[in-house]
Amino acid sequence: MNITTTVDGTSARISPCGEIDFDSLPPLRAAVDALPAQVTDLQWDLTHTPFMDVAGLHLLFTPTTGCGPEPRATVTGLRTQPLFLLLMAADVNPALFDLSRLLPDIPPADLRPALP
Template sequence: MNITITIDGTCARIRPCGEIDFNILPPLRAAVDALPPKVTDVQWDLALTPFMDVAGLHLLFTPATSSGPQRRATVTGLRAQPLSLLLMAADVNPTAFDLCRLLPDVPPADLRPATP
């Protein structure tokens, strides 16, 4: 897997190219851990990620175990399957998988129309 990282001030954009599974989770976590302490916002650009399993949920919703700074994570470029996984996880457990935090353009659950 190729991982491209772009840093602009306090923001970092991480763009993995390939599928996200538990074999890829350690290098992705290492990429976050290697960011300079000044980086407070991490944007995951998943435009080149066609598939993500539960490891992607761990990556996006479980804070890093390192003693580094807490960072706000957002996601962009979601393709159909990763988006479907995120929506399913949020439907099953909206408290644990808060898409409003991860996808700032998603309205809070109480403002979304009910699904038929």
């Protein structure tokens, strides 16, 4: 997996290229842990991520063990399979997998209709 990190002031973008699974989780976590302390906003650009398993849920919804506050994370460039996984997780447990946090254009779970 190739990982590109771009930092601009208090914002950072991490762009993985490849599948997100448990083998790619450690280097992705390391990319987050390596961000400068001033980063408060993190954007995950998943444009080049065709597949994501449960490791992607851990990456996006479980805080890292690094020191300091977690940056506010958003996701862009979701392809079909990763988006489906996020929607399914949010449907199963909307309190744990709150997509309004990751996808600012998605209303909170209590304002969304349930998936069919």
